[in-house]
Amino acid sequence: MKLTSLPSEFQKALPILRKIQEAGYQAYFVGGCVRDVLLNHPIHDVDIASSAYPQEIKELFERTVDVGIEHGTVLVLEGGQEYEITTFRTEEAYVDYRRPSQVHFVRSLEEDLKRRDFTINALALDSEGNLVDLFQGMEDLQTGVIRAVGLAAERFQEDALRIMRGFRFQASLDFELETETFAAMTVCAPLLEKIAIERIFIEFEKLLLTGAWTRGLASLLEAKAYLYLPGFDSEAQALFSFLEKMRDDFCFTSSAQAWAGLLYHFTNKQAAPILKAWKTSREFQKQVLQLLEILSKREAGLLSAWDCYLYQEELLYQAEDLRAALGLTTDHSYLEMSLAALPIRDKHEILVTGRTLMQEEGIQPGPRMGQVLKEVELAIVTGELLNEKAAILAFVKERLND
Numbered sequence: 001m002k003l004t005s006l007p008s009e010f011q012k013a014l015p016i017l018r019k020i021q022e023a024g025y026q027a028y029f030v031g032g033c034v035r036d037v038l039l040n041h042p043i044h045d046v047d048i049a050s051s052a053y054p055q056e057i058k059e060l061f062e063r064t065v066d067v068g069i070e071h072g073t074v075l076v077l078e079g080g081q082e083y084e085i086t087t088f089r090t091e092e093a094y095v096d097y098r099r100p101s102q103v104h105f106v107r108s109l110e111e112d113l114k115r116r117d118f119t120i121n122a123l124a125l126d127s128e129g130n131l132v133d134l135f136q137g138m139e140d141l142q143t144g145v146i147r148a149v150g151l152a153a154e155r156f157q158e159d160a161l162r163i164m165r166g167f168r169f170q171a172s173l174d175f176e177l178e179t180e181t182f183a184a185m186t187v188c189a190p191l192l193e194k195i196a197i198e199r200i201f202i203e204f205e206k207l208l209l210t211g212a213w214t215r216g217l218a219s220l221l222e223a224k225a226y227l228y229l230p231g232f233d234s235e236a237q238a239l240f241s242f243l244e245k246m247r248d249d250f251c252f253t254s255s256a257q258a259w260a261g262l263l264y265h266f267t268n269k270q271a272a273p274i275l276k277a278w279k280t281s282r283e284f285q286k287q288v289l290q291l292l293e294i295l296s297k298r299e300a301g302l303l304s305a306w307d308c309y310l311y312q313e314e315l316l317y318q319a320e321d322l323r324a325a326l327g328l329t330t331d332h333s334y335l336e337m338s339l340a341a342l343p344i345r346d347k348h349e350i351l352v353t354g355r356t357l358m359q360e361e362g363i364q365p366g367p368r369m370g371q372v373l374k375e376v377e378l379a380i381v382t383g384e385l386l387n388e389k390a391a392i393l394a395f396v397k398e399r400l401n402d
């Protein structure tokens with residue numbers, strides 16, 4: 001098959017491919033970008049594979065960065081764009097089921113395509129637009145099938161992360177998992193325990209943020225892969241109920257929202273240790289835990305002014321949207337009104353500060369002052385006290401005299 005017109009992202013990269021070819025090496029567009037072009041999806045990164053060794057690529061281009069030279073990847077900067085050029089390689093021997101112990105650079109495209117995970121990701125395109133399709137990737141793209149390259153069970157044993165990637169691609173493309181591929185994913189699922197959780201998190205996050213996330217998650221559950229994910233093993237019911245209750249067409253706006261939705265159903269209400277076990281960032285943990293707090297407060301009724309003040313507006317809406325997706329009662333207009341009615345959004349807006357109290361009123365700093373300022377903040381937010389200097393000073397003096 002030959003593409004008659006290449007997308008502009010590829011056109012821009014053509015001089016790079018040609019330069020490599022003129023030097024006597026092969027160069028192809030490979031992987032996700034080829035898949036996405038054939039599907040008419042937007043392309044994020046244009047990845048290039050070449051028979052040239054990293055050192056040879058570096059000699060050809062003026063501006064390069066060693067981003068992963070031990071894996072054969074050199075970043076080339078040209079025309080204001082960045083291109084990852086990776087030497088054809090094989091990854092035969094795997095240690096710990098995790099990472100290839102050694103990457104072997106090879107001069108054959110075929111060898112390089114063979115090591116790729118799924119047929120739809122093992123396509124290459126040359127600078128003339130000719131498609132190299134050694135594993136019927138095009139057919140699988142057309143029929144909407146995720147199929148492992150080669151013997152599925154071997155491929156998942158080599159690198160169990162591919163199991164998560166399989167669910168992820170099923171969700172992002174809304175494809176079907178080919179029977180043997182799915183069977184091998186199920187059999188190999190226990191090997192997920194050997195994979196670095198940060199890598200699993202990335203794939204799982206990508207899965208949750210796709211349009212067909214319910215499909216990917218359903219397969220993950222069907223394959224019993226959840227048994228090998230931290231904190232998920234004892235939560236089968238919660239996972240199924242999450243899947244069942246969430247509106248099918250709901251798209252999460254953030255991965256924190258997706259995780260909060262998930263953990264909200266867990267019977268073990270200890271979300272923090274699970275998020276830690278997944279080695280997520282502190283900021284991420286904070287967002288998920290706050291979303292869960294908001295959800296739990298909303299169960300008891302509408303949020304108070306103080307709650308609206310306490311949490312980021314974005315999180316309040318995300319929690320409300322989750323409720324909507326779960327078919328629970330929602331009140332977006334109440335939330336909007338409460339936020340609009342807040343006298344202040346941040347404590348820096350309070351017209352009297354600790355410094356004012358010390359410098360103008362001669363009040364000694366200390367824990368009591370901190371406490372009184374907290375009371376001022378609460379009183380302003382709840383509308384009991386006006387955010388005016390005189391009123392605040394009177395309030396403070398009264399409290400300090402108590």
Ligand code: ATP
Nearest residue numbers: 030031032033044115116117118121122159161162
């Ligand atoms: P995305 O659009 O999400 O970036 P992608 O297909 O580009 O999808 P990447 O994770 O960026 O996925 O990987 C680029 C390519 O490298 C894949 O298309 C696939 O050919 C290959 N690849 C990546 N990870 C693996 C893996 N674990 N095993 C085998 N091949 C892989």
Ligand code: MG
Nearest residue numbers: 032033044045
């Ligand atoms: Mg990619």
